[in-house]
Amino acid sequence: MIPRPKPERFRLRRTMLFMNAQKPGLIKDAYIYGVDSIMLDLEDAVAENQKDAARFSLYHALTAIDYGQTEVIVRINGLDTPHWQEDIRCAVAGGVDGVRIPTCESAQDVRLVEEHVLAAEREFGVGEGRTLIMAALESPKGVLNAPEIAAASDRLFGIALSAGDFHRSMHTHYVPGGIELNTARSLIVMAARAAGVQCFDTVFTNLDDEEGFEAEVRMIHDMGFDGKSLINPRQIAYVHQTLAPTPKEIETAELYVRTYREQSQRGVGVYTVNGKMVDIAFIKDADRVLALAKACGVYHGDL
Numbered sequence: 001m002i003p004r005p006k007p008e009r010f011r012l013r014r015t016m017l018f019m020n021a022q023k024p025g026l027i028k029d030a031y032i033y034g035v036d037s038i039m040l041d042l043e044d045a046v047a048e049n050q051k052d053a054a055r056f057s058l059y060h061a062l063t064a065i066d067y068g069q070t071e072v073i074v075r076i077n078g079l080d081t082p083h084w085q086e087d088i089r090c091a092v093a094g095g096v097d098g099v100r101i102p103t104c105e106s107a108q109d110v111r112l113v114e115e116h117v118l119a120a121e122r123e124f125g126v127g128e129g130r131t132l133i134m135a136a137l138e139s140p141k142g143v144l145n146a147p148e149i150a151a152a153s154d155r156l157f158g159i160a161l162s163a164g165d166f167h168r169s170m171h172t173h174y175v176p177g178g179i180e181l182n183t184a185r186s187l188i189v190m191a192a193r194a195a196g197v198q199c200f201d202t203v204f205t206n207l208d209d210e211e212g213f214e215a216e217v218r219m220i221h222d223m224g225f226d227g228k229s230l231i232n233p234r235q236i237a238y239v240h241q242t243l244a245p246t247p248k249e250i251e252t253a254e255l256y257v258r259t260y261r262e263q264s265q266r267g268v269g270v271y272t273v274n275g276k277m278v279d280i281a282f283i284k285d286a287d288r289v290l291a292l293a294k295a296c297g298v299y300h301g302d303l
């Protein structure tokens, strides 16, 4: 069994790439793409009569492939199916970093998964508390319960919008620009921030519409999402580029932190830089920008 580092609840997750757990050709060298997290899917990408075969393939991938620093998440089947409990046993036995709950609708759903994850950790001698959880919100009930879901467990690192199923349950239609998803996206970002967890946008399935994909990535970046679920390796680079702080943002953050240190030594709490007011609130954000820039590998300074 390949030893994996202890999963970190909060780490860089700009890109989370789905792949069918049953396809060795996809999963055997997935780490070469430089994606932050891979999501081995046991749910919708796997045909109903192939669930056992997919679990078999998944277990062997988890125990035989060295994914290095790439996080490995397994999307289990829905809690309304006969599959999810065995999915959890298989993923935990293989030493997975985390499980993704599809169509999560309540804090109770998260706690139920948590109970089964803990039981599997005990059964297979995997460190108790090791396995992380994330929740995908795919129904109006799930989105409206986002605040309680986001705060439901110390294992939960984030919540994600899953728009395909959300569209179906809402009877909405895809519109370029995503106006029909505005409320769901805003609620998810707000609930995640209130609970101190991460938030992820949904997949973009039209691989031929590069312009539409890029516009959506810029929009979800502006809305405050930490990352996005992806379906294809060719979507990774643009997300990494767009979600990293720009040189201008880094320069401003550095300037704010340095000047704040000088000013606060002199007992000054609020002052101006290039005509703009700066106080402690700006410094907290500047610190966040510099930490993100460091994690993205675009800042190597000493702050």
Ligand SMILES: CC(=O)SCCNC(=O)CCNC(=O)[C@H](O)C(C)(C)COP(=O)(O)OP(=O)(O)OC[C@H]1O[C@@H](n2cnc3c(N)ncnc32)[C@H](O)[C@@H]1OP(=O)(O)O
Binding pocket: 017, 018, 019, 020, 025, 026, 027, 030, 041, 044, 045, 164, 203, 231, 232, 233, 234
């Ligand atoms: C709504 C939902 O539930 S989404 C989640 C469930 N869906 C999935 O998991 C689907 C994930 N994506 C895929 O399976 C594929 O990208 C498809 C079927 C959509 C398109 O497949 P292709 O037409 O083969 O894509 P493409 O030609 O761009 O593939 C280029 C290379 O990337 C590989 N690749 C494509 N998608 C993935 C992926 N998700 N993960 C890893 N590798 C991939 C292909 O194997 C191919 O490799 P090769 O050049 O060595 O042969």
Ligand SMILES: O=C([O-])CC(=O)C(=O)O
Binding pocket: 102, 136, 138, 160, 161, 162, 163, 164, 165, 166, 201, 202, 203, 229
């Ligand atoms: O999580 C996602 O974005 C994919 C998905 O299940 C959906 O769109 O229903």
Ligand SMILES: [Mg+2]
Binding pocket: 044, 102, 138, 162, 164, 165
């Ligand atoms: Mg779905």
